[in-house]
Amino acid sequence: MNRVICIDGPSGAGKGTISQGIAAHLGWHLLDSGAIYRVLGVACQDRGIAWDDSREVVAVARDLAVNFTPGDDGVRVTLAGEDVTSRVRSELGGKGASAVAVIPEVRAALLSRQRELAIEPGLVADGRDMGTAVFPQAPLKIFLTASAEARAERRYAQLLARGESVSLPRLLDDIKERDARDSERAASPLTPAEDAIQIDSTALSIDEVLQKVLGLAVDRGLGMRGSD
Ligand code: C5P
Numbered sequence: 001m002n003r004v005i006c007i008d009g010p011s012g013a014g015k016g017t018i019s020q021g022i023a024a025h026l027g028w029h030l031l032d033s034g035a036i037y038r039v040l041g042v043a044c045q046d047r048g049i050a051w052d053d054s055r056e057v058v059a060v061a062r063d064l065a066v067n068f069t070p071g072d073d074g075v076r077v078t079l080a081g082e083d084v085t086s087r088v089r090s091e092l093g094g095k096g097a098s099a100v101a102v103i104p105e106v107r108a109a110l111l112s113r114q115r116e117l118a119i120e121p122g123l124v125a126d127g128r129d130m131g132t133a134v135f136p137q138a139p140l141k142i143f144l145t146a147s148a149e150a151r152a153e154r155r156y157a158q159l160l161a162r163g164e165s166v167s168l169p170r171l172l173d174d175i176k177e178r179d180a181r182d183s184e185r186a187a188s189p190l191t192p193a194e195d196a197i198q199i200d201s202t203a204l205s206i207d208e209v210l211q212k213v214l215g216l217a218v219d220r221g222l223g224m225r226g227s228d
Contacts, residue, residue, distance in 0.1 A: 041096020
Protein backbone atom coordinates (compact mmCIF):
# COMPACT_ATOMS: atom_id res chain seq x y z
CA MET A 1 0.00 0.00 0.00
CA ASN A 2 1.72 3.14 -1.21
CA ARG A 3 -0.87 5.79 -0.38
CA VAL A 4 1.19 7.50 2.32
CA ILE A 5 1.57 11.22 2.98
CA CYS A 6 4.60 12.04 5.15
CA ILE A 7 4.59 15.17 7.29
CA ASP A 8 8.03 15.69 8.79
CA GLY A 9 9.61 18.63 10.55
CA PRO A 10 10.83 20.00 13.88
CA SER A 11 8.82 20.20 17.13
CA GLY A 12 6.01 22.71 17.12
CA ALA A 13 5.85 23.32 13.37
CA GLY A 14 2.20 22.20 13.39
CA LYS A 15 2.72 18.66 12.09
CA GLY A 16 0.29 17.11 14.56
CA THR A 17 -2.59 19.45 13.79
CA ILE A 18 -1.98 19.34 10.04
CA SER A 19 -1.63 15.55 9.98
CA GLN A 20 -4.86 15.10 11.95
CA GLY A 21 -6.66 17.52 9.63
CA ILE A 22 -5.49 15.76 6.49
CA ALA A 23 -6.25 12.30 7.84
CA ALA A 24 -9.73 13.43 8.86
CA HIS A 25 -10.35 15.10 5.49
CA LEU A 26 -9.23 12.09 3.46
CA GLY A 27 -10.64 9.48 5.85
CA TRP A 28 -7.13 7.98 6.17
CA HIS A 29 -5.30 6.45 9.13
CA LEU A 30 -2.87 8.52 11.18
CA LEU A 31 0.55 7.59 12.51
CA ASP A 32 1.84 9.87 15.28
CA SER A 33 5.34 8.42 15.37
CA GLY A 34 6.51 10.87 18.05
CA ALA A 35 3.96 9.31 20.40
CA ILE A 36 5.65 5.92 20.00
CA TYR A 37 9.03 7.38 21.05
CA ARG A 38 7.31 9.26 23.88
CA VAL A 39 5.62 6.09 25.17
CA LEU A 40 8.94 4.29 25.01
CA GLY A 41 10.52 6.99 27.21
CA VAL A 42 7.66 6.64 29.71
CA ALA A 43 7.90 2.82 29.69
CA CYS A 44 11.63 3.05 30.48
CA GLN A 45 10.98 5.50 33.31
CA ASP A 46 8.43 3.12 34.82
CA ARG A 47 10.94 0.28 34.75
CA GLY A 48 13.77 2.39 36.18
CA ILE A 49 15.72 2.17 32.91
CA ALA A 50 17.89 5.15 31.98
CA TRP A 51 17.06 6.66 28.57
CA ASP A 52 20.66 6.23 27.42
CA ASP A 53 20.93 2.56 28.43
CA SER A 54 20.78 1.35 24.80
CA ARG A 55 20.55 -2.37 25.48
CA GLU A 56 17.71 -2.11 27.96
CA VAL A 57 15.84 0.56 25.99
CA VAL A 58 15.94 -1.60 22.83
CA ALA A 59 14.53 -4.54 24.78
CA VAL A 60 11.62 -2.37 25.96
CA ALA A 61 11.09 -1.07 22.39
CA ARG A 62 10.83 -4.63 21.04
CA ASP A 63 7.80 -5.49 23.14
CA LEU A 64 6.18 -2.16 23.77
CA ALA A 65 2.53 -2.87 24.64
CA VAL A 66 1.13 0.43 23.44
CA ASN A 67 -2.36 1.24 22.20
CA PHE A 68 -3.75 4.39 20.62
CA THR A 69 -7.51 4.87 20.90
CA PRO A 70 -9.30 7.83 19.32
CA GLY A 71 -11.52 9.58 21.89
CA ASP A 72 -13.60 12.77 22.17
CA ASP A 73 -10.65 14.83 23.42
CA GLY A 74 -8.01 13.38 21.09
CA VAL A 75 -6.12 10.11 21.02
CA ARG A 76 -5.77 8.25 24.37
CA VAL A 77 -2.51 6.38 24.84
CA THR A 78 -2.36 3.26 26.98
CA LEU A 79 0.73 1.34 28.01
CA ALA A 80 0.07 -2.22 29.14
CA GLY A 81 -3.52 -1.15 29.84
CA GLU A 82 -2.63 1.98 31.86
CA ASP A 83 -3.65 5.42 30.52
CA VAL A 84 -0.42 7.39 30.08
CA THR A 85 -1.79 10.12 27.78
CA SER A 86 -0.90 13.14 29.90
CA ARG A 87 2.58 11.84 30.75
CA VAL A 88 3.24 11.11 27.10
CA ARG A 89 2.20 14.63 26.05
CA SER A 90 4.14 16.45 28.81
CA GLU A 91 7.46 18.23 28.30
CA LEU A 92 9.20 15.39 30.15
CA GLY A 93 7.55 12.96 27.72
CA GLY A 94 9.13 14.92 24.86
CA LYS A 95 12.54 14.89 26.48
CA GLY A 96 12.44 11.15 27.03
CA ALA A 97 11.35 10.61 23.42
CA SER A 98 14.17 12.67 22.03
CA ALA A 99 16.67 10.85 24.28
CA VAL A 100 15.64 7.30 23.33
CA ALA A 101 15.26 8.31 19.67
CA VAL A 102 19.02 8.81 19.23
CA ILE A 103 19.64 5.06 19.66
CA PRO A 104 19.90 3.48 16.16
CA GLU A 105 18.75 0.01 17.33
CA VAL A 106 15.65 1.58 18.87
CA ARG A 107 14.78 3.24 15.57
CA ALA A 108 15.33 -0.07 13.77
CA ALA A 109 13.17 -1.94 16.30
CA LEU A 110 10.30 0.49 15.72
CA LEU A 111 10.43 0.44 11.90
CA SER A 112 8.14 -2.50 11.21
CA ARG A 113 5.66 -1.35 13.86
CA GLN A 114 5.30 1.91 11.93
CA ARG A 115 5.24 0.38 8.45
CA GLU A 116 2.46 -2.01 9.47
CA LEU A 117 0.17 0.99 9.75
CA ALA A 118 0.30 1.76 6.03
CA ILE A 119 -3.04 0.14 5.22
CA GLU A 120 -6.06 1.01 3.07
CA PRO A 121 -7.40 3.53 2.38
CA GLY A 122 -4.18 5.44 3.19
CA LEU A 123 -1.89 6.75 5.92
CA VAL A 124 -0.81 10.20 7.04
CA ALA A 125 2.52 9.74 8.85
CA ASP A 126 3.69 12.46 11.23
CA GLY A 127 7.30 12.52 12.44
CA ARG A 128 10.91 13.37 11.75
CA ASP A 129 12.03 10.57 9.43
CA MET A 130 8.81 9.44 7.78
CA GLY A 131 9.95 10.52 4.31
CA THR A 132 13.63 9.66 4.70
CA ALA A 133 13.61 6.32 6.56
CA VAL A 134 10.19 4.83 7.29
CA PHE A 135 8.30 5.47 4.02
CA PRO A 136 10.95 6.46 1.45
CA GLN A 137 8.58 5.49 -1.41
CA ALA A 138 5.75 7.76 -0.27
CA PRO A 139 4.26 9.75 -3.15
CA LEU A 140 3.91 12.96 -1.11
CA LYS A 141 6.40 14.20 1.47
CA ILE A 142 6.01 17.51 3.26
CA PHE A 143 8.70 19.09 5.41
CA LEU A 144 6.91 21.58 7.66
CA THR A 145 8.97 24.25 9.42
CA ALA A 146 8.45 27.48 11.36
CA SER A 147 10.83 29.79 13.21
CA ALA A 148 11.92 28.54 16.65
CA GLU A 149 10.21 31.58 18.23
CA ALA A 150 6.88 30.87 16.53
CA ARG A 151 7.10 27.21 17.54
CA ALA A 152 7.88 28.07 21.18
CA GLU A 153 4.91 30.45 21.31
CA ARG A 154 2.53 27.84 19.88
CA ARG A 155 3.76 25.22 22.33
CA TYR A 156 3.43 27.73 25.18
CA ALA A 157 -0.23 28.39 24.32
CA GLN A 158 -0.88 24.64 24.02
CA LEU A 159 0.63 23.82 27.42
CA LEU A 160 -1.12 26.74 29.14
CA ALA A 161 -4.44 25.55 27.76
CA ARG A 162 -3.66 22.15 29.28
CA GLY A 163 -2.96 23.72 32.66
CA GLU A 164 0.83 23.10 32.61
CA SER A 165 2.83 26.04 33.94
CA VAL A 166 5.87 26.75 31.78
CA SER A 167 8.18 29.63 30.97
CA LEU A 168 8.37 30.84 27.37
CA PRO A 169 12.15 31.48 27.38
CA ARG A 170 12.73 27.98 28.78
CA LEU A 171 10.49 26.47 26.12
CA LEU A 172 12.46 28.30 23.43
CA ASP A 173 15.71 26.94 24.86
CA ASP A 174 14.22 23.42 25.00
CA ILE A 175 13.03 23.66 21.39
CA LYS A 176 16.46 24.79 20.20
CA GLU A 177 18.15 22.05 22.21
CA ARG A 178 15.78 19.41 20.83
CA ASP A 179 16.22 20.72 17.26
CA ALA A 180 19.98 20.39 17.64
CA ARG A 181 19.72 16.87 19.07
CA ASP A 182 17.24 15.73 16.39
CA SER A 183 19.29 17.24 13.55
CA GLU A 184 22.72 16.16 14.71
CA ARG A 185 22.05 12.54 15.65
CA ALA A 186 23.65 9.93 13.42
CA ALA A 187 20.56 7.70 13.07
CA SER A 188 17.84 9.20 10.85
CA PRO A 189 18.59 12.84 11.64
CA LEU A 190 15.89 15.43 11.14
CA THR A 191 16.45 16.47 7.55
CA PRO A 192 14.09 16.89 4.60
CA ALA A 193 13.90 14.02 2.13
CA GLU A 194 15.35 15.00 -1.26
CA ASP A 195 11.89 14.90 -2.78
CA ALA A 196 10.12 16.65 0.12
CA ILE A 197 8.21 19.88 -0.40
CA GLN A 198 9.13 22.42 2.24
CA ILE A 199 6.42 24.61 3.76
CA ASP A 200 7.29 27.37 6.24
CA SER A 201 4.26 27.84 8.47
CA THR A 202 5.61 30.83 10.48
CA ALA A 203 3.22 33.27 8.81
CA LEU A 204 0.51 30.82 7.73
CA SER A 205 -2.69 29.79 9.49
CA ILE A 206 -3.48 26.13 10.11
CA ASP A 207 -6.13 26.30 7.43
CA GLU A 208 -3.73 27.79 4.89
CA VAL A 209 -1.22 24.98 5.46
CA LEU A 210 -4.00 22.38 5.31
CA GLN A 211 -5.26 23.71 1.99
CA LYS A 212 -1.74 23.73 0.54
CA VAL A 213 -1.10 20.11 1.52
CA LEU A 214 -4.52 18.94 0.35
CA GLY A 215 -3.93 20.73 -2.96
CA LEU A 216 -0.63 18.86 -3.38
CA ALA A 217 -2.35 15.58 -2.50
CA VAL A 218 -4.98 16.15 -5.18
CA ASP A 219 -2.28 17.09 -7.72
CA ARG A 220 -0.70 13.69 -7.09
CA GLY A 221 -3.91 11.79 -7.48
CA LEU A 222 -4.11 11.00 -3.77
CA GLY A 223 -7.14 11.31 -1.64
CA MET A 224 -9.73 9.82 -3.93
CA ARG A 225 -10.72 6.75 -2.00
CA GLY A 226 -10.25 3.55 -3.88
CA SER A 227 -7.85 5.11 -6.40
CA ASP A 228 -4.28 3.92 -6.88
O1 C5P B 1 6.74 14.79 17.46
P1 C5P B 1 7.01 14.70 18.93
O2 C5P B 1 7.30 16.01 19.59
O3 C5P B 1 5.98 13.93 19.65
O4 C5P B 1 8.36 13.84 19.03
C1 C5P B 1 9.07 13.74 20.22
C2 C5P B 1 10.52 13.38 19.93
O5 C5P B 1 10.57 12.06 19.39
C3 C5P B 1 11.21 14.26 18.90
O6 C5P B 1 11.84 15.40 19.48
C4 C5P B 1 12.22 13.33 18.29
O7 C5P B 1 13.40 13.32 19.05
C5 C5P B 1 11.59 11.96 18.42
N1 C5P B 1 11.04 11.49 17.16
C6 C5P B 1 11.88 10.88 16.26
N2 C5P B 1 11.39 10.36 15.10
C7 C5P B 1 10.10 10.44 14.81
C8 C5P B 1 9.20 11.10 15.72
C9 C5P B 1 9.72 11.61 16.88
O8 C5P B 1 13.08 10.79 16.50
N3 C5P B 1 9.64 9.93 13.69
